[in-house]
Amino acid sequence: MGGTTWHPASQGCGVLLCSYIRRMVIMAEKMEVEMEEKKVEDYHESQLYRIRHSAAHIMAAAVLDEFPDAKFAIGPPIEHGFYYDFDLPRPLTEDDLQVIEKRMKQMLRQNRQFEYEEISPEQAKELFANQPYKLELIRDILQGGTDEYGEKSEEAPKLSIYKSGDFVDLCRGPHVDSSNQINPKAVKLLNVAGAYWRGDADRPMLQRIYGTAWEKPAELQEYIAWIEEVKKRDHRRLVRELDLISFHEEAGAGLAYWHPRGALMRKTIEDFWRDRHMEGGYDLVYTPHIGKSWLWETSGHLDFYKESMYSPMEVDKMDYYVKPMNCPFHIMIYKTQLRSYRELPLRWAELGTVYRFEKSGVLHGLMRVRGFTQDDAHIICTPNQIEEEVLRVLRFSLAMLRAFGFESIQAYLSTRPDKAAGEPARWEQAQESLRRAIDAEGLTYEVDEGGGAFYGPKIDLHIKDALGRSWQLTTIQFDFNLPERFDMTYVGEDGAEHRPYMVHRALLGSIERFFGILVEHYGGAFPVWLCPEQARLIPIADRHIAYAREVEDQLRQAGLRAKTDASASRMGAKIRDAQLMKVPYMLVVGDREAEEGTVAVRLRSEANLGAMPVADFVARAQQAIHDRTLE
RNA sequence: GCCGACGUAGCUCAAUCGGCGGAGCAUCCGCCUUGUAAGCGGAGGGAUGUGGGUUCGAUUCCCACCGUCGGCUCCA
Known part of the structure; x- marks a missing residue:
């Protein structure tokens, strides 16, 4: 066996990362460290967990203010924040979210105490008499079935509530002692979404509000920046901008078209x-792409996978399935x-x-x-x-x-x-x-x-x-x-x-x-070996196009994917275009380069390497391809 | 499939209360011949996703469908 480590040089991402990639790697590492730390001290025991859980309660209180008839489902902390599910008389809007967030922040400043209390089943049923979802939870907890989080509970049934201000919720905690332990500037509501009660499509559709909460406002800002970066890297945007792939609603949803670069x-x-x-x-x-029903009957797919298969097409009076x-x-x-x-x-x-x-x-x-x-x-x-x-x-x-x-x-x-x-x-x-x-x-x-x-x-x-x-x-x-x-x-x-x-x-x-x-x-800035266009020749004036094409040809002979930008634009615009397409090597050629047989190498990381002989550039690029680095 | 939002030029977005649909970028045509992220000028480009309805009149209001987005659900 063995021989399955291909190119040991390809460790990590190389040193010449684009600055934003570097930033994001650092951020990801930081988040990883954060996650590791969380694991060590157990997220569920952490102050952050209490903050998020308590923020969910305060949010529910704010929702109750706006909607006195609201029915409450569950509101747990999640990976980067919290949510709460509600049954409300009307759909929530963006404006509602802002109102709720504002109300919530007022409440947070009121130094509300979170008071724990164990209650009897009778008290619980009376307290939540108007809350059908809570009654269902109470019933399940008493039966030793699932707890508030839908997880199996093995402990003896014990019902507890948390009071904060005049808001009371069925909850096992833990919470912060007081709302002043939550910095309102580190809390933000994110979006509303539909969610089935207990994730069951046969049960009522509730409205879920997602929010995020952190210990410090700076952490919230960092998280918002992370969300922004996620959006920036969204492949649906990038594959279009980089001219890699498209989808066509007229021709069918969920079917990808691969453009030449893709x-x-x-x-x-x-x-x-x-x-x-x-x-x-x-x-x-x-x-083949299709097979007769015999094949799928024998495999059993028609019994247990049929709902994921397309309807059969009839060929010679027999059913064929894709x-x-x-x-x-x-x-x-x-x-x-x-x-x-x-x-x-x-x-x-x-x-x-x-x-x-x-x-x-x-x-x-x-x-x-x-x-x-x-x-x-x-x-x-x-x-x-x-x-x-x-x-x-x-x-x-x-x-x-x-x-x-x-x-x-x-x-x-x-x-x-x-x-x-x-x-x-x-x-x-x-x-x-x-x-x-x-x-x-x-x-x-x-x-x-x-x-x-x-x-x-x-x-x-x-x-x-x-x-x-x-x-x-x-x-x-x-x-x-x-x-x-x-x-x-x-x-x-x-x-x-x-x-x-x-x-x-x-x-x-x-x-x-x-x-x-x-x-x-990679945020669209792929390692050189994967780039559809590895090098772009950028002639400074039209008189340099011939030399650019000559170099392009040499690069192609060396196995590199290269193109010449012979457009009428100025060099600055050509560089900008190449940057936006995240081409790893921009090779500027003008009078000096044509004279000396060199190329002036600019990397997409914005590093300017100056002029070098074409052969040197080829060696450099081939090394990056071999090592599968970013450059 | 379900809940909600959205759908205007290739892209990003405007269009007051229901009253003749605009801009930037891109494209095309000129001029400029350029040294490391956008040179200047001009032109073309739209059944406002599709189909119905309300109205004298619909991008705008209503309904259905298609698609996209945020989730839920499912995932041999």
């Missing part, structure tokens, strides 16, 4: 992916021959484009689409190959993610749910192999007991982007179901037929979503 990046990603797979012992396959997954097709290839244990493991990879019906409300740029390309592969092996295959695929995944600049990786192991297909012994073996692989790679991980799919345990890998947000990319997933359904077998040493193990895995998830994450991670 397509070039995609090709770069896919070429890299294929090359690494070939090196890594995978074989490539291609399979594929939502590639696995059944790979299995068809497997079954073309009698397989021997000697040819296992088989590792078949495909950039397979699938279509899944997603409800209109969940579509979101490239992150959630209706047609996408999975970087899929299936590993088919014998029981005693499991251990090595799992470790191998995990290492491969980590190398892949790191190659794209994601260094912070967290693993999640999901184990056998109550209802599961396949023999428990196989589950056990599979889970252990996953666990040992994670340990062998020294990853920290969390276990989601019973969180696996019914057909097998899995490892998910989440990365953290430059803004400190985490995204699930890789999934490595055992399947004990499909080999049974398709009756996959191999002939063992003993001459008898055996059932192989099958592992699905996608490393990047889908090319579309991964691309969106890359765009946001």
